[in-house]
Amino acid sequence: MKVLLVEDDRLLAEKIVQALRVEKFAVDVAGNGVDGQHMGETEAYDAAVLDLGLPKVPGAEVLRAWRKAGRQLPVLILTARDAWTDKVDGFKAGADDYLTKPFRVEELIMRLRALVRRSAGHAAPRIACGALSFDAQTGVFELDGLPLKLTALEWRVLECLVLRKDVVIERGDLTEKVYEGDVGTDSNSLEVIIARLRRKIGRDAIETVRGRGYRLIAVPSA
Amino acid sequence: MKVLLVEDDRLLAEKIVQALRVEKFAVDVAGNGVDGQHMGETEAYDAAVLDLGLPKVPGAEVLRAWRKAGRQLPVLILTARDAWTDKVDGFKAGADDYLTKPFRVEELIMRLRALVRRSAGHAAPRIACGALSFDAQTGVFELDGLPLKLTALEWRVLECLVLRKDVVIERGDLTEKVYEGDVGTDSNSLEVIIARLRRKIGRDAIETVRGRGYRLIAVPSA
DNA sequence: GGGAAGCTTAACGCAGCCTGAACCGGACGG
DNA sequence: CCGTCCGGTTCAGGCTGCGTTAAGCTTCCC
Structure with missing residues (x-):
């Protein structure tokens, strides 16, 4: 189970990574939108966690780029508490779920699991x-x-x-x-x-x- | 697009139903867990909205019953604001997403759409x-x-x-x-x-x- | 070689589907 | 309170595709 995390806040990123590793996820981290976009396009991930509030490149753009490149992986976006428009924008760009900061890491993991489980269920027999x-x-x-x-x-x-x-x-x-x-x-x-x-x-x-x-x-x- | 709503609070249920109908969903409502379980098992829905805080039969049990019966429809659960354990229980039972009360109906609809879209195998909206x-x-x-x-x-x-x-x-x-x-x-x-x-x-x-x-x-x- | 089991082709008839037009109820607006 | 419009349903007529039947042929086995 390989996950890509795109998050500029190093502290938060580290916290998430640790929790995910404990739960046996393999995690790659990108600290900015450019790296994130590139990694998401070239590597094969089972899911991605994407902060929308990135400096420079907006998260929604990263997501749009992935989708444009044909990446269908489930994506969970992170937004600031009251950024309602961000959320909508994220969904328009092709997000599958979101979480508003601050959140409990257990919750993130739960959501991720649900996402992956669902997208895995589509393997055509x-x-x-x-x-x-x-x-x-x-x-x-x-x-x-x-x-x-x-x-x-x-x-x-x-x-x-x-x-x-x-x-x-x-x-x-x-x-x-x-x-x-x-x-x-x-x-x-x-x-x-x-x-x-x-x-x-x-x-x-x-x-x-x-x-x-x-x-x-x-x-x-x- | 047919949705099952299991909610005992008639007022809330009515509000949700109206909003869903406006958004072109076909909605069936169950006012209690027993009916809800039965309807979910016998009818073909594209998604379900399930209140976990039902009287008598707990919502998680209803969900478990559906899953046991082989129903794979996406399920969004509703929980009270601080019922953290409920939430976990709900996910363990096989929920795909959740919303804590109170919530904006628009948000419910957005989530529902995202769920259905995903279960239909489309990552992009x-x-x-x-x-x-x-x-x-x-x-x-x-x-x-x-x-x-x-x-x-x-x-x-x-x-x-x-x-x-x-x-x-x-x-x-x-x-x-x-x-x-x-x-x-x-x-x-x-x-x-x-x-x-x-x-x-x-x-x-x-x-x-x-x-x-x-x-x-x-x-x-x- | 003879009989039984199965193959193949063609023809028939009907179920399932299409569509235009009429009908009808509810939602507006005057 | 009555017309008008719009959208959903019903009805009737017509068409086509598909399942069945039937008849003759082939293959298999004793």
Whole structure:
């Protein structure tokens, strides 16, 4: 857990650094806006604590520069007690949280933890299967990096398969999951869906296991 | 944007609700912990505001219950001025931010916006989607740099879509978030709203995914 | 070789969606 | 207190995409 602290007040900075180190954070400190901006742009931090009341370069500008450089790390800004406009400005620049001075260091740590926890929760859980990938969060399939257009039923079937790739999914299990509950289908509609899927993602991607069901294997690239 | 407010002080609750409604949030209110817990577990909210000082069931318990049930929505807790331990307890239970009473409603709204924005995966308060851009702080949409005039419902729908652009938003999720609480609408009013939106921001901007819902993609410039 | 299981293609019909226009209630303003 | 406007909903008509059916073909195994 690596944190960047941008704070010109040496005393306060030292206090924060110590507390953070006790809590097992790795901390880098920048004493002014220029250094802070540079470090934030070049190093990979999990979060940043940024004093808005910096001399020379305003903190909000530093933050804006980070965002412009594509840095998405969570940023907690520090403001003077009654600098309401600063706060708003900070949020406009892309801050994620703020704290007004003076504050308790425990509180800063708590906030930081909450920030990091939340931003970490956005790691997209991806399932890859050869050229095919599935983003469980958004439910989007991609083939060779290109989004795959699927119909509702195709999607359901492929989801079933990809969630348990390499293992055989029984025919019955598939129909049951795809056609919620009511089964009794003596038709071949599932086979039609499979055929259409095969045409889209590659003939060999879905292996058929006679008398049992289907199984998704590594999809060959194009 | 649907928010759950759990607050036993009716006066305060009413004040918050009004402010939130003015800011285009859809709000459900629970007057006690039991209702709050139940609503938070069963309905799909984008965020919750939770008073920790509830009678009977402590707010932290409500929050813990939500987390235990797998609810990941961002939660902002309200505490009395000097209830430091409450605060810590709240964060331990999984809160994402807090506010001490008394507070300015504008601040609550700002925090809420920041929370939602973050949980939607956007670090910066400005979301761009082709020619369309959205300022999450002010809630203003712009098309090709010109402010876009939207009605209340249009705005809510588009906000839902833009906060999770490129991903399919289920029909049900949309109606639920746009129409407060009571759903059960077997009408096509949502479709009408979508049609009107399309006319304003471009026919191809909102893709319809049959049987599932809609999805906002890069808006072509004029 | 024969039968069973599965594949594939094409056609059909309907559910789901779109949209214009009418309807209606509430919010203003005179 | 009554018109007007605005925005949300309802309705009807039309269209399209998708799931199903059916029929003929292929593959597998005894």
